[in-house]
Amino acid sequence: MAEEQVFRYRPRCSHPSCNQPALFKVGAVWSDGTSRELKNYGLTCETHRQSQLERARHNRDGLRPAEGETVGPVALFVLEPGRRDTELAPAMDSGSGGKAEP
Numbered sequence: 519m520a521e522e523q524v525f526r527y528r529p530r531c532s533h534p535s536c537n538q539p540a541l542f543k544v545g546a547v548w549s550d551g552t553s554r555e556l557k558n559y560g561l562t563c564e565t566h567r568q569s570q571l572e573r574a575r576h577n578r579d580g581l582r583p584a585e586g587e588t589v590g591p592v593a594l595f596v597l598e599p600g601r602r603d604t605e606l607a608p609a610m611d612s613g614s615g616g617k618a619e620p
């Protein structure tokens with residue numbers, strides 16, 4: 519039994535019709551000036567990264583930060599189990615990323 523226990527749980531893509539493992543977290547860096555955290559807007563696999571990102575950006579439009587708070591742009595972060603949200607690295611923009619969705 520030499521199975522590695524790296525992934526304690528395997529998060530899934532938030533897309534309703536997708537059951538692929540999530541590779542990215544959709545989030546926005548929130549700060550109140552002293553502390554920082556990543557607002558979570560869902561998880562996504564490689565296929566849905568663009569649509570999930572756009573959906574999150576749309577949702578975010580309805581959110582207003584309270585006084586003294588700042589919220590950065592919604593972006594994709596590379597999901598790495600065991601890392602804290604604020605330590606996640608932003609995902610590289612693949613440029614065109616013109617993948618067709620089913």
Ligand SMILES: [Zn+2]
Pocket residue numbers: 531532533536537538562563564565566
């Ligand atoms: Zn997906």
